[in-house]
Amino acid sequence: xxxxxxxxxxxxxxxxFAQHEMSLFFMDDVHQAQRVNPSHIMPHKFxxxxxxxxxxxxxxxxxxxxxxxxxxxxxxxxxxxxxxRMDATNxxxxxxxxxxxxxxxxxxxxxxxxxxxxxxxxxxGRYPRNLVEFAWYxxxxxxxxxxxxxxxxxxxxxHEWALGTAFQPNDKWSxxxxxxLLVGLYAIRTMNSDINVHTDPEYYQLTxxxxxxxxxxxxxxxLFSDDGTDGDVLAFTEAADLIIRQNLGFAVxxxxxxxxxxxxxxxxxxxxxxxxxWQDTTYEHTSKGSYTFDGVEANPFDSDEEIDFEQxxxxxxxxxxxxxxxxxxxxxxxxxxFLHAAYRVSDTYELGGMLxxxxxxxxxxxxxxxxxxxxxxxxxNVGAFLGYRLMTGANLGFHTDLNFGGFQTFLATDxxxxxxxxxYGRGTNVRFGINIRLGRNGSKSKGKAMSDAEKALExxxxxxxxxxxxxxxxx
Amino acid sequence: MNRIRLLSITVFIxxxxxxxxxxxxxxxxxxxxxxAFALPLLHTTVNMEDFLDSLQQEGxxxxxxxxxxxxxxTDFIFSESASNIFSLQPSFGFPILDTAITVDIDDIGxxxxxxxxxxxxxxxxxxxxxxxxxxxxxxxxxxxxxxDGEPFIYQFTIPFDGAPPSNxxxxxxxxxxxxxxxxxxxxxYIAFNGLGERVWLIGDFPNLNFxxxxxxxxxxxxxxxxxxxxxxxxxxxxxxxxxxGMIDLADPQLSFRFRNSVGIPLMVRAQELKAETQQxxxxxxxxxxxxxxxxxxxxxxxLNVVDTLTFNVDNSNIDEVVNAFPNKVIYDLEGIGFPSxxxxxxxxxxxxxxxxxxxxIELPLEGSVSQFSYEILTEVEENDLDIAKEVExxxxxxxxxxxxxxxxxxxxxxDGKVLDxxxxxxxxxxxxxxVNLAGRAVTPGxxxxxxxxxxxxxxxxxxxxxxxxxxxxxxxxxxxxVETKIFSDYELELKLGMRITxxx
Numbered sequence: 001x002x003x004x005x006x007x008x009x010x011x012x013x014x015x016x017f018a019q020h021e022m023s024l025f026f027m028d029d030v031h032q033a034q035r036v037n038p039s040h041i042m043p044h045k046f047x048x049x050x051x052x053x054x055x056x057x058x059x060x061x062x063x064x065x066x067x068x069x070x071x072x073x074x075x076x077x078x079x080x081x082x083x084x085r086m087d088a089t090n091x092x093x094x095x096x097x098x099x100x101x102x103x104x105x106x107x108x109x110x111x112x113x114x115x116x117x118x119x120x121x122x123x124x125g126r127y128p129r130n131l132v133e134f135a136w137y138x139x140x141x142x143x144x145x146x147x148x149x150x151x152x153x154x155x156x157x158x159h160e161w162a163l164g165t166a167f168q169p170n171d172k173w174s175x176x177x178x179x180x181l182l183v184g185l186y187a188i189r190t191m192n193s194d195i196n197v198h199t200d201p202e203y204y205q206l207t208x209x210x211x212x213x214x215x216x217x218x219x220x221x222x223l224f225s226d227d228g229t230d231g232d233v234l235a236f237t238e239a240a241d242l243i244i245r246q247n248l249g250f251a252v253x254x255x256x257x258x259x260x261x262x263x264x265x266x267x268x269x270x271x272x273x274x275x276x277x278w279q280d281t282t283y284e285h286t287s288k289g290s291y292t293f294d295g296v297e298a299n300p301f302d303s304d305e306e307i308d309f310e311q312x313x314x315x316x317x318x319x320x321x322x323x324x325x326x327x328x329x330x331x332x333x334x335x336x337x338f339l340h341a342a343y344r345v346s347d348t349y350e351l352g353g354m355l356x357x358x359x360x361x362x363x364x365x366x367x368x369x370x371x372x373x374x375x376x377x378x379x380x381n382v383g384a385f386l387g388y389r390l391m392t393g394a395n396l397g398f399h400t401d402l403n404f405g406g407f408q409t410f411l412a413t414d415x416x417x418x419x420x421x422x423x424y425g426r427g428t429n430v431r432f433g434i435n436i437r438l439g440r441n442g443s444k445s446k447g448k449a450m451s452d453a454e455k456a457l458e459x460x461x462x463x464x465x466x467x468x469x470x471x472x473x474x475x
Numbered sequence: 476m477n478r479i480r481l482l483s484i485t486v487f488i489x490x491x492x493x494x495x496x497x498x499x500x501x502x503x504x505x506x507x508x509x510x511a512f513a514l515p516l517l518h519t520t521v522n523m524e525d526f527l528d529s530l531q532q533e534g535x536x537x538x539x540x541x542x543x544x545x546x547x548x549t550d551f552i553f554s555e556s557a558s559n560i561f562s563l564q565p566s567f568g569f570p571i572l573d574t575a576i577t578v579d580i581d582d583i584g585x586x587x588x589x590x591x592x593x594x595x596x597x598x599x600x601x602x603x604x605x606x607x608x609x610x611x612x613x614x615x616x617x618x619x620x621x622x623d624g625e626p627f628i629y630q631f632t633i634p635f636d637g638a639p640p641s642n643x644x645x646x647x648x649x650x651x652x653x654x655x656x657x658x659x660x661x662x663x664y665i666a667f668n669g670l671g672e673r674v675w676l677i678g679d680f681p682n683l684n685f686x687x688x689x690x691x692x693x694x695x696x697x698x699x700x701x702x703x704x705x706x707x708x709x710x711x712x713x714x715x716x717x718x719x720g721m722i723d724l725a726d727p728q729l730s731f732r733f734r735n736s737v738g739i740p741l742m743v744r745a746q747e748l749k750a751e752t753q754q755x756x757x758x759x760x761x762x763x764x765x766x767x768x769x770x771x772x773x774x775x776x777x778l779n780v781v782d783t784l785t786f787n788v789d790n791s792n793i794d795e796v797v798n799a800f801p802n803k804v805i806y807d808l809e810g811i812g813f814p815s816x817x818x819x820x821x822x823x824x825x826x827x828x829x830x831x832x833x834x835x836i837e838l839p840l841e842g843s844v845s846q847f848s849y850e851i852l853t854e855v856e857e858n859d860l861d862i863a864k865e866v867e868x869x870x871x872x873x874x875x876x877x878x879x880x881x882x883x884x885x886x887x888x889x890d891g892k893v894l895d896x897x898x899x900x901x902x903x904x905x906x907x908x909x910v911n912l913a914g915r916a917v918t919p920g921x922x923x924x925x926x927x928x929x930x931x932x933x934x935x936x937x938x939x940x941x942x943x944x945x946x947x948x949x950x951x952x953x954x955x956x957v958e959t960k961i962f963s964d965y966e967l968e969l970k971l972g973m974r975i976t977x978x979x
Contacts, residue, residue: 075502140974206515295515299525
């Protein structure tokens, strides 16, 4: 039982290097901002993103420090505090790893066309507090009670082939859309995961009720059955098989930007509106029923009979006997809606705010953030924001981009606090990338927001011009 | 300079982020895991019938309409055939000294010969000799030898062969003939020579010899006939299992059942009758067989008469024997046909007659037990409890029996040395609380027994190799022999659960 904790731990700690995507809204200098709002138009005609990675992690219920007691480099599992913070039924933990292999955006006047490829690996888990209590305390403290311990687990790995376009019909408005072809590789989708365990106070008979329905794709047959999978969990692992599969999906991102005046900009977007239809190596695993284990029925007068407590284990396993059928299924992406407003205080300062909402397996997770950004010279932009996400609480974000010639490097995180003190955070993300940008538009359209670096350069020129005029008049 | 400073700050921040992002964890420990689990282990319903079936292999459990139980053990112990009880004198003979003779059978040594004998086998040898110089025609009559009610008459010729004496010898098969010795033996012959003159054979007298005689039926009065019965023993596997304690069955009975088709008075007498018991060694059975018991016999051939001799608490010490848990009964019996005082009785024996003896033991389960104990020894191949830090067993019982059970579990090493025990004192399963006038328990006894094994006890039994379970039974009111009946529908329901705190 205690190994469950090791699994949870491993999962949590690996996730601790990731980030929940929030900062991209405030980074209108990088063309990856297009992922959260397709109407974002870059000032450069040629924008190429080299391979980059985004890691995203969230844990809705507890901080690692609530789960562990640190002694040197040894982390002792001590989850009392974490358990006290957990919701009775709806505790969520998940991660999203995104590897973008290549991304290109080309601007032609008022049009911008972009395309990219990414591989996404998403896992989302939901578990009731009883599961952790059962694993950590056992069922003994709950004699006479019924524990709901069914966890839900969803996973999907898929290619994302995207083609986007943005159009700026006038100085005020720009619109954009990303069309994404999705090719699924592996998936697990949990539809039902009710497992109730009741311990009878009489002599501790265990009654288990199950109503479980799980779909899998790309995984071997027999994953949940006694026969097992002959050791291979993945149905295919050859490189060639990881390119094209029959699990096709489609998703769209929509976005609009409104430039109210030189100070105010408003953006709205909806992303990941789509699903993947899984048809390749798909299985529906179901387990439904009720079983009471009241111990081994013994015949004390049968000398040939041996009471083997492995029978107990076998019997409990029978409770979770799964039926397996070939059935296709769909998985929605995690859609999101976003509203963003930016106010340019000066040529070097900008304030912003964002409201967002995302659905993770049907669970709506709203978030709010306020941002401040400053251009440090013409090469560096830095920003920080305070956010609050219903699922992970308050967070302090940080983002920066460095621009030298045609190269741009950026780094962003939604929660610097979690990065600096990982065991005190409940979720964060990290996004890092290198872009090549060429062909900057010399005559920017009126009202088109300049990048911070450009504005800093303009300001420096203006100050120099004022000083030159001042000295000329003085002379 | 300003740009360099900004760049440096940015690089520092980036490095800081990455350095702090690396959580150094060498080990994740779960030392504080202190879960405790509650599990049902087993449940069983001990039925009286199953229990008795487990104790005996050949016996039988009889349940009457009131569900009252009687243990029955029946065994065929021996069969004695007629030939072993009585055998016919196989041969006799005599000369014919005159043409008509009457012979007292006692004079020719046939005083033990039955009054009436139907021969199964036998031959008559006839030996005549003649001094006549001509052929001699002879007719021989034996009035006591009959076939289908007609006396034996045999005619023959002694041929003259040129020089006297002339001889005649022949053998007659007597199967099916009857010898009637209820009166004296009468034999006659009539001989005529060729001139028609009657001849008296003198000199070499004719001889008659009866040989190879065996009977199919005999009848008459006999002298006492002593015959040996087998010296043997029989096992009683009622009590194969080792018990200890005191049991007092109210009315045990041991019966010898005689199935007799021998039509004469027979007495069976015990020369030796003992029981080997678990608790008292060999015990002499004191019973009616000590002085002999005369068995009833049929009055008509072909009938079987069943006679039963029962040992009970009134005529024997069977209660002493049974309550000492006998494993074996050893017997050495002798038989006497026509014991003294029965000589005036006419009897019969046929060659198909036999005398069979069966043993029947009846143990009605009514009585009382005190400190009656039963042990079960189980080897432990793997100590499943060595993963435990603390264990507590919970035993629930619903007891229909009017017997209070004590339970103790000893944890032992390979040599039987007790490492520890489950209960400080014997655990108790309460008896049914009340017995009605019919001796039937009416209210089940319900018990709840907790047996904790703390860390010290678990340490003590780490090396256990075997578990010895001792169960003791007492009728209600311990040490007071209250007679109680056991009914087949009595059950003992046991449910065992466990709370266990595993070690990390």
